[in-house]
Amino acid sequence: MAAKRQNIDLLIGIAIGLAFSASTISLVNRFTSWLGRRKEEDIVDGVPGLIGNTPLLRIKSLSDALGVDILGKAEFLNPGGSVKDRVAMKIIDDAEASGYLKPGIGSRIFEGTVGSTGISIATLAAARGYNTTIIMPDDVAAEKALALRALGADVEKVRPASIVDKKQFVNLAKSKAAAYGTNARSLPGLDGVVSSDQDLDAKDQPRGFFADQFENRSNFEAHYQGTGPEIWRQSGCKVDAFVSGAGTGGTIAGAGQYLREKNPKIIVVLSDPEGSGLYNKVKHGVMFDAKESEGRKRRHQVDTVVEGIGINRLTKNFEYALPIIDDAIRVSDVEAVSMSRFIVKNDACNLVAAVKVAKRLPRSGRVVTILCDSGSRHYSKFWNDEYLEAAGIRVDISLTEDLLKQNTIQSTSK
Structure with a gap:
């Protein structure tokens, strides 16, 4: 009788072990499947992504x-609808890495453009926490100015002029960036890009930044x-x-x-x-x-x-x-x-x-x-x-x- 009871206990133990093993395998399979799904996720982080x-x-x-x-x-x-998104992001990334731009303190990006680069900058600036001023010729397609304003950019239209004219749209963007704040200077390493704050360690001082797509x-x-x-x-x-x-x-x-x-x-x-x-x-x-x-x-x-x-x-x-x-x-x-x-x-x-x-x-x-x-x-x-x-x-x-x-x-x- 004792031997029979031992056999029954053994069978029950084997059954419980098999059930536990099956449950464990199921859990492992479900966990592995979850990990697989996690690996397959492809989520980008915000607009830059x-x-x-x-x-x-x-x-x-x-x-x-x-x-x-x-x-x-x-x-x-x-x-932002064009190839210029890449340029805008790289310009802003490099400016931040160099300390010329810092988000969240009211800094403003200036650019002279016929439209597309300005729209890209405004798109990225809004996502990064910057203000934007775009200066453009007064006869570009009207849709561009409308898009810029919808993105929150300040838009200034000027008469077309030669690059040697101080009132040419690119030159105006540069001078306005320099005037935004104090101690304007030319920034080494960024091909003449202008920032309006000489003290890069001034953490809370907003500065103007000239994107300068042509020379940067x-x-x-x-x-x-x-x-x-x-x-x-x-x-x-x-x-x-x-x-x-x-x-x-x-x-x-x-x-x-x-x-x-x-x-x-x-x-x-x-x-x-x-x-x-x-x-x-x-x-x-x-x-x-x-x-x-x-x-x-x-x-x-x-x-x-x-x-x-x-x-x-x-x-x-x-x-x-x-x-x-x-x-x-x-x-x-x-x-x-x-x-x-x-x-x-x-x-x-x-x-x-x-x-x-x-x-x-x-x-x-x-x-x-x-x-x-x-x-x-x-x-x-x-x-x-x-x-x-x-x-x-x-x-x-x-x-x-x-x-x-x-x-x-x-x-x-x-």
Whole structure:
């Protein structure tokens, strides 16, 4: 009887042990599954976490027509709506790391811009706890000023002027930053960026800060450290040509430099609008455009409906680009408008140049360009057919259709 009882106790013990083991295994499995889910979480921290890692999009209509992949970096998907988000974040990050900006004490960021960089700065400034003053020409698309004010920025509009004029919008931003507080000085290491507070240890003293996108090396670094590596990774490490416009020059300089280091044979091409001097600087070594000649000078240095690219002075960021640019392509307003309507119908300035570059490559080649913004900031001008007609710019989609049919190969030499 005792032996039988021992056997029963043993069986009960085994049963309890198995039940406990099963429960333990279940708990372990559930915990492991939870850990797995935790590892799969991909949560970004605030607005800055949304910047970068934008998709690399195959432009189907153009790629299929040419037999060459034309890929666009979809920078309009950044939270501020443009490629300039990267620049704004890098400028602010570097200024904070250097002690020139500190959030929460009423500091103010000043910038002179035709719109997109200002919107990006205002977006980031609001998230970081800074005030913003944006100074811009008085004739840029109205949507930009509306967006800036909605973001809480103070907007000042001024008449267009030459960079040598103290009242030019960039110069005004610099002088206003210097006047915001006391003891203005030029900051070493940030390429002349101005802060209005000399005592960087003054913890509670708000200071003005001039972002200076044109000369600030942080612009170049944003694309060298971010845009370029992303393009290389997303393309599977295969890029035959890189096409970009230039306003400040940071995108073509930074991303172009990174891609050239990865593929020394890559073709780097500048897309430049009418009236800009950068085309001639690349092709002939002279910063000059025929529209600037005696008797032909217009109100603007770069008189084009394509806002944000083209310039008639040599910025520090574009200087970084000159050694790696192989060629430049002039894109007219009519061509840019035609391409924009073609893209809308079938599936801009950079894409016109990208198509012309693609014609130089063998089939299966790959061209990458930048899709700078969505176009929503240009409804009143670039996308307004009545405005274009009044400006003498015809809307003719056949120009792009004919371009895709042509088989001419252009020289890649400077």
